[in-house]
């Protein structure tokens with residue numbers, strides 16, 4: 001990985017490619033994870049926030065199985081389109097264990113992805129699961145980036161399916177003037193999602209300019225511009241007080257105390 005990163009830093013000048021290079025080094029840490037969630041040890045383990053039964057298997061606390069009703073095992077609303085009125089013109093609605101408690105310990109989840117005209121499901125990866133993705137309406141340009149920075153891309157039409165391997169960066173762009181729609185399945189109750197641009201420019205607190213200006217080989221005004229375009233966070237929150245020197249001083253104090 002290290003060698004690949006160095007090559008990428010030398011070869012690439014455009015900012016977008018640097019985004020890939022940096023995120024790839026994050027992604028490599030996740031590749032050691034299991035290919036899917038552990039096998040369930042019981043029929044179901046409907047998640048509860050209140051651990052009154054105090055049983056935890058390999059996910060969240062379980063509702064006492066004696067109290068589980070059919071309603072606990074049913075999720076409604078998957079037919080409702082996501083709101084695509086946003087900067088990307090697309091919305092991925094992930095029905096994972098956080099939305100559907102019955103998925104707890106079962107190792108599966110699903111998503112619906114709605115695209116407005118020319119909408120983009122932005123460049124992202126799922127650290128804990130592979131994905132199988134089916135186009136039900138529309139025509140999408142899709143791409144996958146491998147750990148050696150090779151791009152696999154193609155155009156998918158209604159009825160086509162593709163796989164996005166665990167941890168690899170991928171995206172889908174609607175090529176049509178009309179809405180598009182896809183569904184995706186995952187081998188995890190909680191596949192997770194890291195958007196590449198948010199992972200760099202939308203973190204809280206911010207990744208310090210010292211890091212980003214060096215990584216991208218640009219000055220801090222461009223970094224600030226990228227932040228303002230891509231951050232989902234409240235940019236007006238003042239984090240200018242943070243600096244490497246300050247952090248350095250703090251850790252030095254920790255050592256001497």
Ligand SMILES: *[C@@H]1O[C@H](CO)[C@@H](O)[C@H](O)[C@H]1NC(C)=O
Pocket residue numbers: 085
């Ligand atoms: C889309 O969102 C913007 C602001 O977020 C709002 O002004 C506009 O009315 C919305 N358009 C539709 C069609 O909902």
Ligand SMILES: *[C@@H]1O[C@H](CO)[C@@H](O)[C@H](O)[C@H]1NC(C)=O
Pocket residue numbers: 234235236237
């Ligand atoms: C962003 O933070 C500022 C200052 O804390 C606050 O006044 C503003 O309402 C926040 N905006 C949003 C959209 O949360």
Ligand SMILES: *[C@@H]1O[C@H](CO)[C@@H](O)[C@H](O)[C@H]1NC(C)=O
Pocket residue numbers: 238239240241
């Ligand atoms: C932001 O924080 C820094 C350091 O704490 C301070 O010097 C500066 O005045 C603050 N800026 C704003 C706009 O509040």
